Amino acid sequence: MKKVIIIGGGPAGLYSAYKLLYNGFKVDLYDHSSGLGKKFLVAGNGGLNLTHSEDIEEFVKKYGENESFFASMINEFTPNDLRSFCTELGVETFVGSSKRVFPKNLKAAEILLNWIKRLKENENFSLHLNHKFTNINSNKEITLIHLENKVKIQGDNVIFAMGGASWKKTGSDGTWSESFKKIGIELSPFLPMNCGFEKSWSPFFIEKIGYSPLKNIELKYNGKSIRGEAMLTPFGIEGGGVYAHSLALRNEIMKTGVAILCIDLKPSLTESEIQNKISQQNQKSSLSNQLRKAIGIEKIAFLLLKEIYPHINRENAPRLIKNVEISLSGVRPIDEAISTSGGVKFTELTEFLELKKLKGCYVIGEMLDFEAPTGGYLLQGCFSSAARAVRGLLN
Numbered sequence: 001m002k003k004v005i006i007i008g009g010g011p012a013g014l015y016s017a018y019k020l021l022y023n024g025f026k027v028d029l030y031d032h033s034s035g036l037g038k039k040f041l042v043a044g045n046g047g048l049n050l051t052h053s054e055d056i057e058e059f060v061k062k063y064g065e066n067e068s069f070f071a072s073m074i075n076e077f078t079p080n081d082l083r084s085f086c087t088e089l090g091v092e093t094f095v096g097s098s099k100r101v102f103p104k105n106l107k108a109a110e111i112l113l114n115w116i117k118r119l120k121e122n123e124n125f126s127l128h129l130n131h132k133f134t135n136i137n138s139n140k141e142i143t144l145i146h147l148e149n150k151v152k153i154q155g156d157n158v159i160f161a162m163g164g165a166s167w168k169k170t171g172s173d174g175t176w177s178e179s180f181k182k183i184g185i186e187l188s189p190f191l192p193m194n195c196g197f198e199k200s201w202s203p204f205f206i207e208k209i210g211y212s213p214l215k216n217i218e219l220k221y222n223g224k225s226i227r228g229e230a231m232l233t234p235f236g237i238e239g240g241g242v243y244a245h246s247l248a249l250r251n252e253i254m255k256t257g258v259a260i261l262c263i264d265l266k267p268s269l270t271e272s273e274i275q276n277k278i279s280q281q282n283q284k285s286s287l288s289n290q291l292r293k294a295i296g297i298e299k300i301a302f303l304l305l306k307e308i309y310p311h312i313n314r315e316n317a318p319r320l321i322k323n324v325e326i327s328l329s330g331v332r333p334i335d336e337a338i339s340t341s342g343g344v345k346f347t348e349l350t351e352f353l354e355l356k357k358l359k360g361c362y363v364i365g366e367m368l369d370f371e372a373p374t375g376g377y378l379l380q381g382c383f384s385s386a387a388r389a390v391r392g393l394l395n
């Protein structure tokens with residue numbers, strides 16, 4: 001019986017284990033955490049967005065410069081295949097109003113529990129928790145640390161699935177990259193992706209806002225507009241609408257030190273409609289009251305307007321409401337990011353994600369040098385890459 005060593009028990013590693021066992025392989029899975037799928041569980045906290053139901057041609061565009069590679073992997077293991085896998089595990093999924101796909105109860109725990117149960121029920125599955133990968137040499141000898149002792153293992157077939165470098169506490173710390181570099185594997189540096197940004201607010205503003213959401217806004221950057229929401233924080237701004245621009249904002253800040261994000265607080269109204277509604281308000285009442293009554297500008301949005309435009313008045317308000325320019329001066333730390341760019345370059349890999357320099361060794365999931373927005377594209381990419389490596393092993 002063929003044996004495969006898998007290092008990393010996030011969704012990518014666990015899915016490859018599941019498929020390999022199904023195909024009659026023996027699987028030894030190692031992870032340095034005390035439990036499996038910790039980041040997957042965290043992803044379920046705000047509603048686990050498994051994948052997206054838009055047309056595949058639109059879907060694969062989200063992988064940017066890696067579109068063609070992902071197109072072939074996602075056509076092979078599609079969003080519907082991912083939904084069928086959940087059904088196989090006894091968890092139904094649904095398509096939300098935004099076409100995003102979620103498990104019925106929005107959480108990751110049920111999927112993960114059933115998934116691990118299936119793996120453990122298989123006599124060909126061995127799990128080794130608390131084993132930290134520290135090295136691989138060019139003879140494919142792998143060193144792991146278990147309870148401060150070195151453990152050496154070797155196998156003809158290895159799948160690496162150790163994730164990216166954000167949310168360290170979930171196990172993905174990116175330390176694997178040092179050993180890969182030593183044996184000449186080319187990596188792109190890790191950078192935060194789908195991340196928050198820094199803005200130095202006035203002490204008054206920080207005290208007033210804490211963490212406050214801005215809903216039903218439009219976020220504009222570099223000719224691209226996204227309807228969504230954002231979260232104002234004491235450090236700056238984050239949230240879904242910001243993440244959607246994060247790649248371009250991050251790159252601009254890295255190049256010039258600053259990027260200007262523009263927010264339209266009332267995307268459903270034109271400037272002249274706003275003007276018209278404000279003109280019907282009693283001029284004697286405060287500006288915040290006029291804006292609230294005329295167009296529903298809430299307290300937080302008004303505080304933001306005053307913070308950015310201290311001289312806002314009844315006349316210029318319509319223009320400013322539609323163009324709140326927030327100058328961002330930094331990227332929030334990588335550990336807070338939803339995902340990371342960087343990792344093993346595709347030029348190091350065959351079409352089956354096998355390392356050209358280490359035959360029999362495959363790299364999947366967020367270890368790969370790709371970036372995708374939130375919306376289910378990250379998890380789908382991880383699952384599809386796992387399916388591709390398994391196909392390589394089956395071949």
Ligand SMILES: Cc1cc2nc3c(=O)[nH]c(=O)nc-3n(C[C@H](O)[C@H](O)[C@H](O)COP(=O)(O)OP(=O)(O)OC[C@H]3O[C@@H](n4cnc5c(N)ncnc54)[C@H](O)[C@@H]3O)c2cc1C
Nearest residue numbers: 008010011012032043049133162163171172365366376379
């Ligand atoms: C807050 C948050 C919300 C998210 N929400 C979504 C969402 O809704 N939809 C979506 O598509 N994506 C989401 N993501 C991203 C998604 O969770 C990740 O892209 C996905 O988990 C990556 O899977 P992976 O298997 O490649 O790596 P990981 O899930 O990071 O798993 C890697 C595993 O490898 C282990 N490991 C790491 N280093 C070593 C080592 N040296 N030795 C041994 N083991 C090691 C880790 O302990 C871990 O178990 C979210 C992420 C975060 C942080």
